[in-house]
Each structure stands twice: as C-alpha cells, then as structure tokens.
Amino acid sequence: MAETKESKISTTALRAYVMIGVLALIWAYFHWATGSIFMTPTNLSNLATQMSVTAIIAVGMLMVIVSGNIDLSVGSVLGFAGGIAALSMTTYEFGLVPSIVFAVVVGILIGLFQGALTAYLSIPAFIVTLGGLLAWRGAVKWLLGGYTVPVSDDTFKAIGNEYILPAGGWIIAAIAIGFILFMAYRNARSVKDYGLGEANYGGEMVKAIIPIVGVIAFIWVMNSYRGIPVPVIILLGVALFGAFLTNSTTFGRYLYAIGGNADAARLSGINNKLQVLKVYALLGAFTGIAALIFTARVGSAAPDAGVLKELDAIAACVIGGASLMGGRGTVFGACIGALIMASLDNGMSLLNVRDFMQDIIKGSILVIAVGLDMFGRRGS
Amino acid sequence: MPLLEMKDIVKEFPGVRALDGVSFTLEAGEFHSLVGENGAGKSTLMKVLSGVYPQGTYEGDILIDDEVHQFRGIRDSENAGVAIIFQELSLVKELTVGENIFLGKEPSSFGVINWSELYHRTAKLLRDLNLDIDPRVQVGNLGIGQQQLVEIAKALSKEAKILVLDEPTAALTESEVETLFAILRDLKARGVGMVYISHKLNEVFEMSDRITVLRDGKTIGTHNAADLTKEKVIELMVGRSVGNIFPECHHGFGERVLEVKNLTAYSIDAANKKVVDHVSFHVRKGEVLGIAGLMGAGRTELLMSIFGAWPGKYSREVFVEGRTVNLDSPAAAIREGIGFVTEDRKRFGLILDQTILDNMTLAGLKRISGSFLTNRTRETIAANGPMKSLRVKANSPLTVAGTLSGGNQQKVVLGKWLLTNPKVLFLDEPTRGIDVGAKQEIYAEINKLAEQGLAIVLVSSELPEVLGLSDRVMVLHEGRVTGEFVRSEATPEKVMAAATGNH
Numbered sequence: 001m002a003e004t005k006e007s008k009i010s011t012t013a014l015r016a017y018v019m020i021g022v023l024a025l026i027w028a029y030f031h032w033a034t035g036s037i038f039m040t041p042t043n044l045s046n047l048a049t050q051m052s053v054t055a056i057i058a059v060g061m062l063m064v065i066v067s068g069n070i071d072l073s074v075g076s077v078l079g080f081a082g083g084i085a086a087l088s089m090t091t092y093e094f095g096l097v098p099s100i101v102f103a104v105v106v107g108i109l110i111g112l113f114q115g116a117l118t119a120y121l122s123i124p125a126f127i128v129t130l131g132g133l134l135a136w137r138g139a140v141k142w143l144l145g146g147y148t149v150p151v152s153d154d155t156f157k158a159i160g161n162e163y164i165l166p167a168g169g170w171i172i173a174a175i176a177i178g179f180i181l182f183m184a185y186r187n188a189r190s191v192k193d194y195g196l197g198e199a200n201y202g203g204e205m206v207k208a209i210i211p212i213v214g215v216i217a218f219i220w221v222m223n224s225y226r227g228i229p230v231p232v233i234i235l236l237g238v239a240l241f242g243a244f245l246t247n248s249t250t251f252g253r254y255l256y257a258i259g260g261n262a263d264a265a266r267l268s269g270i271n272n273k274l275q276v277l278k279v280y281a282l283l284g285a286f287t288g289i290a291a292l293i294f295t296a297r298v299g300s301a302a303p304d305a306g307v308l309k310e311l312d313a314i315a316a317c318v319i320g321g322a323s324l325m326g327g328r329g330t331v332f333g334a335c336i337g338a339l340i341m342a343s344l345d346n347g348m349s350l351l352n353v354r355d356f357m358q359d360i361i362k363g364s365i366l367v368i369a370v371g372l373d374m375f376g377r378r379g380s
Numbered sequence: 381m382p383l384l385e386m387k388d389i390v391k392e393f394p395g396v397r398a399l400d401g402v403s404f405t406l407e408a409g410e411f412h413s414l415v416g417e418n419g420a421g422k423s424t425l426m427k428v429l430s431g432v433y434p435q436g437t438y439e440g441d442i443l444i445d446d447e448v449h450q451f452r453g454i455r456d457s458e459n460a461g462v463a464i465i466f467q468e469l470s471l472v473k474e475l476t477v478g479e480n481i482f483l484g485k486e487p488s489s490f491g492v493i494n495w496s497e498l499y500h501r502t503a504k505l506l507r508d509l510n511l512d513i514d515p516r517v518q519v520g521n522l523g524i525g526q527q528q529l530v531e532i533a534k535a536l537s538k539e540a541k542i543l544v545l546d547e548p549t550a551a552l553t554e555s556e557v558e559t560l561f562a563i564l565r566d567l568k569a570r571g572v573g574m575v576y577i578s579h580k581l582n583e584v585f586e587m588s589d590r591i592t593v594l595r596d597g598k599t600i601g602t603h604n605a606a607d608l609t610k611e612k613v614i615e616l617m618v619g620r621s622v623g624n625i626f627p628e629c630h631h632g633f634g635e636r637v638l639e640v641k642n643l644t645a646y647s648i649d650a651a652n653k654k655v656v657d658h659v660s661f662h663v664r665k666g667e668v669l670g671i672a673g674l675m676g677a678g679r680t681e682l683l684m685s686i687f688g689a690w691p692g693k694y695s696r697e698v699f700v701e702g703r704t705v706n707l708d709s710p711a712a713a714i715r716e717g718i719g720f721v722t723e724d725r726k727r728f729g730l731i732l733d734q735t736i737l738d739n740m741t742l743a744g745l746k747r748i749s750g751s752f753l754t755n756r757t758r759e760t761i762a763a764n765g766p767m768k769s770l771r772v773k774a775n776s777p778l779t780v781a782g783t784l785s786g787g788n789q790q791k792v793v794l795g796k797w798l799l800t801n802p803k804v805l806f807l808d809e810p811t812r813g814i815d816v817g818a819k820q821e822i823y824a825e826i827n828k829l830a831e832q833g834l835a836i837v838l839v840s841s842e843l844p845e846v847l848g849l850s851d852r853v854m855v856l857h858e859g860r861v862t863g864e865f866v867r868s869e870a871t872p873e874k875v876m877a878a879a880t881g882n883h
Binding site: 190191193248249250251252253256257260261263264265266267268269270271327328 | 687689709710711713714720722727728729730731732733734738742743745746749750751752753754757796800
C-alpha cells in the first residue's frame with residue numbers, strides 16, 4: 001500500500017526530470033553539432049528572448065487548457081493588440097504608457113468576450129476561438145489597411161530589445177534568493193506551527209540549494225552577455241504569477257477541479273462559468289503583453305504578426321504534460337515546453353536546416369512527445 | 381456435466397492476489413448468484429471468464445461443455461457463448477436501439493447495411509422479450525432502466541449459453557426489475573445458465589438456485605439458496621456475525637432547520653412536464669428524514685432544486701432556521717449550511733484524477749483555506765479529520781481518489797461535505813454499489829451525525845435502508861407526496877403502496 005503514495009508523488013517529479021533531461025539532450029546535441037556555438041552566453045540570451053513571446057502566451061493557455069477549454073485565437077489577437085499599440089504610438093501619438101495599456105486592455109476585452117460566449121452561452125470553446133482566429137486576423141488587416149506599420153520610438157522598442165544592467169540582474173538575484181530562503185523557512189516553520197512535527201530548518205535549506213544555484217547560474221550567464229533581456233524579465237514575472245495562481249490560490253484549484261470534473265465542481269459550489277470567464281480574460285491580458293514584446297522586437301506591426309502562435313503555445317503546454325481533456329498540467333511544464341520548442345527553432349537555424357525541414361521536425365517531435373507520454377501513462 | 385467450470389483460477393495484479401484459487405461451476409438452466417464485498421473478486425472472476433483478461437494473464441482452466449477454452453479477448457468468449465452485461469452501460473447513446481444491438485455484426489452484403497433486416501430482427505428480438513421499445517429510437521432518449529433492458533437484449537442477440545449480469549438492477553425501477561426477472565426466468569427455462577452479481581440480497585434469494593460467496597479472492601462456499609438465509613450470507617461475506625446491520629439509535633429532535641414550501645420543478649427536456657409537483661416538507665435538528673420513491677419519482681430533482689443546482693426550471697420557498705433564504709446557486713446553499721452528498725459519486729461527486737485531499741477540501745475550500753490563498757497545511761489537517769473519523773482506507777491523503785474502492789470513494793465524498801460544516805446534509809443514494817461492510821460504517825456515521833444535531837435528508841432506492849435509518853419517511857410518486865410516516869408506522873407494505881401510487 002505504501003507503494004502507491006510513493007509512486008504517485010514521484011510520477012509528478014519524474015515528469016519534470018524527464019522534461020529537463022530531454023531539454024539537456026537537445027542542448028547537448030546542438031552544442032556539439034554547431035561546434036560549441038549553442039551554449040554560449042550570446043546564444044542563450046537570444047534563446048531566452050526568442051522563447052518569451054510563446055512562453056508568456058503558453059502560461060495563460062495552460063490555465064485555459066487546465067480548465068478543460070482551448071483558445072485558438074491568440075495568434076490573431078496578438079496581431080490585433082500589436083496593431084492597436086503600433087497605431088496608438090504612431091498615427092495617434094498617445095504615448096508609451098497609454099499604448100501599453102491599450103494593448104493589454106484589448107487583450108482582456110477580447111478574452112472576456114470570447115470567454116462569455118463559451119461560459120455563459122455554452123458555445124464550444126473550439127468554435128468560439130476558431131471564429132476568433134479568423135475574425136481577429138481580418139480585424140488586423142482592416143486596422144492596418146494591409147500595410148506594415150513601423151514604430152520608431154526607442155522606449156517602445158526597448159520592451160523587446162533592451163537589457164537590464166548587470167547590477168540590476170544581481171539585485172534581482174538577491175531578491176529571488178531571499179524569497180527562496182524565506183519560503184524554505186516558512187515551510188519548515190509551518191510543520192511545527194500546525195503540530196505536525198519538529199521544524200527541520202536544515203533539511204529545507206538543503207532543498208533550497210538547487211533553485212539558488214539555478215538563479216545564480218542564470219543571472220551569471222545573462223550578465224556574461226548584456227544582462228537580462230527585458231522580455232525575459234517580463235516572462236519571469238508572468239510565469240511566477242501563473243505558477244502562484246495555479247498552485248496557491250482557490251482560483252487555481254478551481255480550474256483543476258473544473259477541468260477534472262465540471263459537474264462535481266459545480267455541485268461543490270464552484271461558479272464554473274465565472275472561473276472560465278476569468279481565465280480567458282487572464283490569457284487575453286498575457287496575449288496583450290506578448291503582443292507588445294512581439295511588436296517592439298520586430299519594430300513594427302504587420303498584418304500577419306502572430307500567425308500560428310496559438311499552435312506554438314498549445315504545443316508548449318502539451319509537450320509540458322498538459323492534457324487537452326483538462327484537469328492536468330503545470331505552468332512549469334508549459335514553460336519548459338516553450339523552451340524546448342524555442343531551442344529546436346534556434347538550434348536548427350544555427351545549423352541552417354531548411355525551413356520546411358524545421359516544420360516537419362517540430363511537428364514530428366510534438367507527436368512523438370505526446371505519444372511517449374501516453375505510452376508511459378498507460379504503463380504505470 | 382456442468383455447462384461451465386472454472387478451476388483454481390489465480391489472478392494477480394502488482395502486489396495483490398485478486399483471485400486465489402477460485403473454482404466455480406454453472407449448470408445449464410441454472411441461476412447462480414455470486415456475492416461478496418467489493419474487492420472480493422467477483423468482477424475480476426467474470427473478466428477472466430469473458431476474456432477481458434486474456435489467457436496467460438491468469439492461472440487455472442475454463443471449461444465450457446467439458447472443453448478447455450482459452451480466450452484472447454471478448455470476441456473469443458462471445459463465440460464460445462458467453463455474454464456479459466457489465467455494471468456500466470456500454471451502449472452508444474447517439475445510435476438507435478437497432479444499431480446498438482447489431483453493432484459490429486450488422487446484416488450486410490458487400491459492406492452495405494441491410495437496414496430493413498436489421499430493424500425487423502431487432503423488433504422481433506424485443507417482442508420475444510416482451511419489451512415495448514421502438515427499435516428506431518436513439519438509446520440516449522430512453523430512460524436508464526430501458527437502456528439496461530436494451531443491453532440485455534443485445535447480449536441475448538448473441539445466442540448466449542452463459543449470461544453474466546453484473547449489478548443489472550442498480551438503475552431499474554420495481555416494474556423494470558419484474559420485467560427483467562420475467563425475461564431471466566424464461567431464459568432459464570430455455571437452458572441458459574446465468575451468473576448474477578448483486579448486492580441486493582432480496583433479489584439474489586428471489587431468483588437463485590445456488591449462491592457462491594467470495595471473500596478476499598477466495599471461494600468461501602457454494603450453497604443451495606434454499607439452505608441459506610440473508611443473515612447467513614452476510615456473515616459469510618464479511619467473515620463475522622453482523623447482527624442487525626442498522627444500529628439502534630434514539631435521539632430527540634430540535635427545531636426545524638430546513639423548511640421547503642411549494643417546490644415545483646420541471647423536466648429539462650420537456651419544459652412543461654413537472655418532475656416535482658408542489659412538494660413541501662421540513663426536517664428538524666437531529667432528525668433523519670427519508671425520502672422513498674421509485675426511480676423517476678422526483679427525489680433527486682427535489683434535492684437538486686433546493687440546492688440551486690437543478691438545470692431545468694423550478695420554483696420554491698426555502699427557510700433555514702426560520703429565515704427565508706435565496707438559494708440561487710450551490711455556493712449560496714453551502715453558505716447557508718446545506719451539504720449535498722450527490723448520487724453517482726464518479727460522475728457528480730469526485731474528481732477521480734485528483735487526490736483525496738483535493739477532493740475533500742473542494743467544497744469547503746474557502747472556509748478551510750481563506751478566500752484567495754490556499755494553505756496546504758491547513759487543508760491537510762482539515763482532511764485528516766474525516767479521513768480518521770470515517771476510516772477511509774488509504775495510506776495517505778495524497779492517494780488518488782480514482783484508485784479507491786467504491787466504499788472509500790463514498791466516504792471521501794461524505795468527508796468533503798462534512799468539511800463544509802453543514803447544518804443539513806442531503807444524502808442521495810449514499811450506499812449504492814458499495815459493500816456491506818462500508819455500508820454499515822456509513823449507516824453508523826449517519827446515526828452519529830444525527831445524534832450530533834445534524835438534520836439529514838436521505839434518499840435511497842433500497843427500502844430497508846430508508847426504513848432502517850429514518851425517523852420519518854416521506855414518499856414520492858411521480859413528483860407528488862403520496863405518504864408520510866413516522867418510524868413506528870413506516871412498514872415496507874405501506875411505503876411501497878404509497879410509492880406505487882396505491883395509497
């Protein structure tokens with residue numbers, strides 16, 4: 001009997017180790033194949049920046065998927081919100097802050113609208129957002145008149161292209177380490193406070209070593225190039241927020257409950273519709289943020305900005321262990337999934353793999369990854 | 381020569397020996413019941429027989445007509461004349477009755493289905509069974525009882541020599557049970573051997589020639605039904621003498637905790653059809669109110685409507701401790717102190733993929749944790765309470781709910797609602813499909829909760845359960861109250877007369 005418990009806990013942990021292992025293999029291969037270019041501070045910094053747009057959307061998408069829903073419209077919404085921000089910066093000259101606010105608010109409003117159609121009118125999410133995929137892409141083209149709108153403002157472009165000074169990086173590292181230690185202390189302390197045993201401060205501190213080393217290594221690598229890229233800082237913020245929501249709030253628990261068994265959740269007093277509405281609004285907000293980074297990085301809003309981004313985000317979630325049936329998945333997994341996808345893009349570009357080959361390989365890896373996962377699950 | 385002989389069957393799962401040398405025989409034209417607590421190995425034995433567990437995954441021999449058979453799958457066992465009707469329905473709801481019955485063996489030439497032959501053969505089959513069901517109606521539009529009868533018709537269309545029925549009456553009304561039993565008696569006369577798995581001992585004794593009791597994967601004994609009594613069978617099943625399975629208990633009642641006036645609820649499908657019609661009742665502190673009635677009497681609809689969870693239209697006035705309350709959602713009902721252990725735990729009660737802990741704290745999460753942040757430690761402490769008091773058999777609160785036995789799953793659902801700190805607890809079929817031991821524990825818990833001052837509304841299809849536990853019994857028939865009896869007046873005859881509308 002004791003076996004069941006052990007194996008259940010280790011399944012979750014095992015999945016995380018396997019994903020990190022796969023990532024390490026991919027990195028090792030590219031490092032070798034590119035003649036030691038892949039794992040240089042310059043390239044890793046690029047890689048981190050490249051993954052950020054997909055990963056930010058993937059964090060929101062993960063929560064939507066966990067609730068048993070889907071959003072196919074995020075690529076088009078990204079284009080639309082980016083177009084709004086670009087026009088606000090150039091044609092209408094509203095300035096930086098209002099333009100940022102517009103992009104995020106547009107994302108939220110679209111999320112609320114599509115979420116309401118799904119939750120309150122019971123139109124299947126797949127259909128609502130498939131319609132959104134078409135309609136918002138049309139709206140971008142209409143908005144931009146079919147042209148690319150360049151944004152020359154340097155402060156705006158900084159969102160996608162600048163770096164935090166190395167000193168700033170170390171300050172962030174210090175804050176992160178302080179936070180990790182505080183959480184370790186609190187964990188040890190709560191055991192005693194609730195009378196579950198003696199506080200094991202030493203043990204908790206040992207467990208904190210790995211994340212602390214990770215933080216230091218990450219900052220050191222980023223600072224070896226030009227510091228932490230701004231998009232990566234934003235991604236870290238979004239990912240931490242997403243992890244916090246899913247792990248530590250009633251909202252997060254309700255999402256897993258709704259995705260796991262919507263009837264049981266409803267009868268347990270959960271307002272399923274409201275939670276679904278909220279999660280779509282949240283994905284909309286993240287999509288708006290991603291749109292700003294995307295537009296700033298490219299330096300313009302284009303009618304085809306964000307095409308196929310929805311599939312990248314969904315693939316990241318699924319590679320990261322989320323179930324499209326709902327109820328299962330983690331923000332950490334989705335981020336690793338996005339990193340795996342970005343690593344493949346980056347490495348294959350370095351190797352000059354032809355475009356069409358890249359697509360074929362990425363598509364195959366998605367199917368293989370999920371296939372192996374299903375196979376493993378059946379085995380257990 | 382027996383029709384079927386299973387010899388020394390051993391079936392192991394990782395870490396568990398589910399069947400430990402079980403032997404079983406069935407004669408032609410015999411009705412042979414297989415009884416035992418959940419986990420005793422009944423379903424496993426039948427899965428070996430049907431080829432769900434193929435040859436090589438178990439030890440022992442299966443002989444049909446003295447010939448050793450080795451089944452690689454269900455197809456093989458069907459060809460050898462074995463038909464099984466599982467607990468869960470295996471019909472495709474979107475297809476018609478005829479399509480379902482002939483699924484996989486449609487009369488056809490060159491891949492083109494001969495529809496008229498299919499429906500004529502279906503009609504004949506249904507007529508032979510005295511079933512008044514249209515072969516062209518979609519299965520999803522039939523009531524659950526009729527679906528069960530279609531399932532049986534499907535099994536019979538295979539010309540089975542051996543028919544296995546796993547809890548076939550769980551969802552049937554009294555009259556449907558009678559229809560089923562008439563069919564089974566007819567089959568018996570035609571020489572079909574039947575293996576019958578059921579927790580309902582009344583039915584077992586009504587129908588059986590012989591009864592085999594399994595316990596912990598072993599055959600405890602096979603006896604002629606005439607030589608046994610219910611008490612004896614229960615004793616063999618649990619391995620100890622149980623005495624009266626309904627614990628005696630005496631408690632006084634306090635003031636009215638919940639009062640419902642003029643509750644009317646309408647069908648989801650037909651907006652003008654009343655499923656509950658002007659029902660009013662109350663329940664007092666420390667009282668167990670039983671609601672008896674047949675399937676379709678409106679019992680679940682009544683509870684769902686009070687709870688703000690009925691998907692169709694409804695209207696009612698609800699008073700909690702004398703105050704008018706507006707229960708427009710389950711959340712509001714929970715806030716006012718109503719807990720609802722819903723029927724069908726797998727569908728409405730549990731998130732099977734999640735842990736005991738996550739399931740238990742779900743309904744009371746904001747009370748336990750705080751309205752925004754969750755707190756694992758506080759949740760663990762909270763969940764440990766019911767885990768201990770209800771004696772949930774699992775090694776930790778982190779065990780996944782789907783891996784538990786039915787009885788333990790039911791305890792988790794009950795625990796979930798106790799953690800909302802209710803004043804009134806609705807129990808809808810709280811012991812369906814769980815073994816005698818777990819039933820007894822749940823009965824004891826119901827009495828304990830009532831003694832502690834909880835008001836309890838109990839819905840159950842098992843009459844002895846309602847009569848054994850309730851201080852007062854309200855009977856529904858087609859959505860109307862047709863009788864109300866205090867404990868001393870509630871006899872099975874009176875309640876059944878009211879439930880069938882003969883009052």
